[in-house]
Amino acid sequence: MxxxxxxxxxxxxxxxxxxxxxxxxxxxxxxxxxxxxxxxxxxxxxxxxxxxxxxxxxxxxxxxxxxxxxxxxxxxxxxxxxxxxxxxxxxxxxxxxxxxxxxxxxxxxxxxxxxxxxxxxxxxxxxxxxxxxxxxxxxxxxxxxxxxxxxxxxxxxxxxxxxxLPRENNLTIKDIEFPHEHDVKVVKDEHVDTIRLGKNCMSYDTSGKGWYSQANRAYYRDGKMCTIPKSRTKSKCNIYLGGREFRRPHPIEIERLQTLPDNYTSVIKSDDSRMGMVGDGWxxxxxxxxxxxxxxx
Missing domain, CATH: 3.40.50.150 (Vaccinia Virus protein VP39)
Known part of the structure; x- marks a missing residue:
């Protein structure tokens, strides 16, 4: 072939x-x-x-x-x-x-x-x-x-x-998490008084784009992630840690979300580039x- x-x-x-x-x-x-x-x-x-x-x-x-x-x-x-x-x-x-x-x-x-x-x-x-x-x-x-x-x-x-096709798959974010020092972010903006909890994610508004902006979402660990974007620096696929905390995913977690082998893209040193290539792939x-x-x- x-x-x-x-x-x-x-x-x-x-x-x-x-x-x-x-x-x-x-x-x-x-x-x-x-x-x-x-x-x-x-x-x-x-x-x-x-x-x-x-x-x-x-x-x-x-x-x-x-x-x-x-x-x-x-x-x-x-x-x-x-x-x-x-x-x-x-x-x-x-x-x-x-x-x-x-x-x-x-x-x-x-x-x-x-x-x-x-x-x-x-x-x-x-x-x-x-x-x-x-x-x-x-x-x-x-x-x-x-x-x-x-x-x-x-x-x-x-x-x-x-x-x-299979009828369902029970994999969640918790199943693909990779042990590492978390890049934890905290919602601190003085204008944000409430964290809204939705069906799949929590949301907050610090950008003025409204509650439903994907850039202001973090997804529950016991659920599914959204579609991986091409840019990690403006990542929409945050992971919710509870309270007002969330974190960015590790490149290995991004690879796992696309069912790729761990460190498939590790020859590239930039995390942003790694996520972009994986998010742009299959x-x-x-x-x-x-x-x-x-x-x-």
């Missing part, structure tokens, strides 16, 4: 393939972030890096060995529901989706039986329909909470026959579950 991974990030695809015991001959990775490439080389030294996806054309594809599996998670910023300006597929970053579609088309000419998997956030209905038409199938929606201690809804377009056990379908084909 030969694999081509576009927007490879920290190569969670290889973690997933190995986790379900699927052997592959060559793994080609298109990625431009230097820290992500460093993490991949550290964990998977046989990876063949092929550079920027926008430089891949049909001639390049035809000079690769026959590819049996194409995977990728095209950048999602332009597809996000955030109020910072969701431009759907007109956003330059989200246009990379069409690079994936073009490459899949070129690969299908050489191998009509190629398997593929594309991951992305859940955009609006119109955008989903456009993406469905371009890639030729409808997505399956999977929440990472079925496999981890993190709530993370994503769509997966694939022609792999995905096994039945939940490994979700991808491994999808890849189980490869073993029946």
């Amino acid at each position: 030969n694999v081509l991974s576009l927007f490879d990030g920290i190569s969670v695809g290889q973690v997933a393939l190995k986790r379900v015991g699927i052997k592959y001959d060559s793994y080609y990775a298109s990625e431009i972030n230097e820290d992500s490439i460093t993490v991949t080389k550290h964990n998977h030294p046989n990876t063949v890096h092929i550079g920027d996806v926008t430089n891949i054309d049909e001639y390049f594809i035809n000079n690769l060995p026959k590819i049996d599996l194409l995977i990728g998670g095209s950048p999602c910023q332009g597809l996000s529901r955030s109020k910072n300006g969701r431009l759907n597929l007109s956003d330059p970053r989200s246009k990379l989706f069409f690079n994936y579609v073009d490459i899949l088309g070129w690969l299908r000419k050489r191998n009509p039986d190629i398997k593929f998997m594309l991951e992305n956030v859940k955009p609006n209905k119109e955008t989903v329909e456009l993406m469905n038409e371009a890639i030729g199938c409808e997505p399956i929606e999977i929440n990472s909470e079925l496999f981890s201690a993190q709530r993370r809804v994503r769509l997966y377009w694939t022609n792999i026959e995905v096994p039945e 939940t490994a056990d979700v991808i491994a579950h999808i890849f189980k379908g490869l073993k029946t084909t």
Whole structure:
């Protein structure tokens, strides 16, 4: 088996393939972030890096060995529901989706039986329909909470026959905690008189954004974490310690929330960078579950 991974990030695809015991001959990775490439080389030294996806054309594809599996998670910023300006597929970053579609088309000419998997956030209905038409199938929606201690809804377009999903998963933040000297924060702002306790988290308002700003939340240890963001310095995934105290998560806890091996990203010394790469990646056990379908084909 030969694999081509576009927007490879920290190569969670290889973690997933190995986790379900699927052997592959060559793994080609298109990625431009230097820290992500460093993490991949550290964990998977046989990876063949092929550079920027926008430089891949049909001639390049035809000079690769026959590819049996194409995977990728095209950048999602332009597809996000955030109020910072969701431009759907007109956003330059989200246009990379069409690079994936073009490459899949070129690969299908050489191998009509190629398997593929594309991951992305859940955009609006119109955008989903456009993406469905371009890639030729409808997505399956999977929440990472079925496999981890993190709530993370994503769509997966694939022609792999995905096994039945588990109905529930009882992992909580307490189950993934890593013993370390906690980076404890205390709500001290004089304007904060009350800590509001909600269903999943406590909330407070020191920013003027209101009680429901995700930046002012800390999640209960006996519950699930929110979706890991890309930036630790402005982390929304705080852990509530009780009273007016909360803390930031340790990088190993972030890796565990994404079901990655401990210290998978430790070759990078910046905690902020580590969290950004992990938050921008996949939940490994979700991808491994999808890849189980490869073993029946």
